[in-house]
Amino acid sequence: MKLRVGDKIPNFTAKDTNGNDFDSQDVIGTKTLVVYFYPKDNTPGCTAQACSFRDQYEDFKDLGAEVIGISSDSVASHQKFTQQFQLPFILLSDQDKKIRKLFGVASGLFGILPGRVTYVTDKTGTIIMIFDSMMAARHIPKALESIRKIQ
Template identity: 65%
Template sequence: MPIELGDLMPHFTALNTNGEKFDTKEYVGKKPLVIYFYPKDNTPGCTIQACGFRDQYQDFTDLGAEVIGISSDTVDSHDTFAKRYKLPFTLLSDPDKKIRKLFGVPSGLLGILPGRVTYVIDKQGKVVWMFDNSINARKHISKALEAIKKIVS
């Protein structure tokens, strides 16, 4: 079952760009999260999206939120991608697509590519906003920022 508005974010762990374990338990109850699933490192749309989050990362952190990107790429691929584009936020590796399945992220582009979905999770771990748009990667950033502003004001 896909996650819906009002649902609690499922607990998960994954490896970040440094090969260290990331655990959602370290964030729930402490800060809102922007979790975005994207198809692949170093592709045009995904690079636009990642750089958009990078360029507005300070706006998210000023509001107390953390940004997390997730794809099925390897830790090494994420590390290279993050360094190349100076990404200040966490990228998580989901090689077996367990986290993607946990959230119910649909496939995009005729089922060929993994989908592009962004979730905003409030401090208590509840999903308060979702945006599913595989085509317009740039739009995810401004819409996620609007959603964060609403829950922290």
């Protein structure tokens, strides 16, 4: 099943950057969310994307949004990635790819790489934007633009 604009974001759980249990029910319905799936920590495109979200994180916070990054990397990898690039937002470890499947994120590049997809939800948990592109830098302005439209 692939999520579409207008669908409710599904509930999911995962380990966060600090190894704590993250439950989406704690944030869905309380604030605007930017949930982005990316292929791998410490790769050029993923690092550029994470750093762009970092550099504009205050813009997201000012609009009342929270940013959550998800990949199949381990908690230890996320910790290292977060520390190295001083990422202020949550990274979730989806090692069994259950969350990726729940959202219907397809693999990119002929099925070789995990897909790069950003979802933006409103405060009720309804998806208002889906951006599916391997062009890492384009995700941040698209997400900000969609959030500004609902303000």
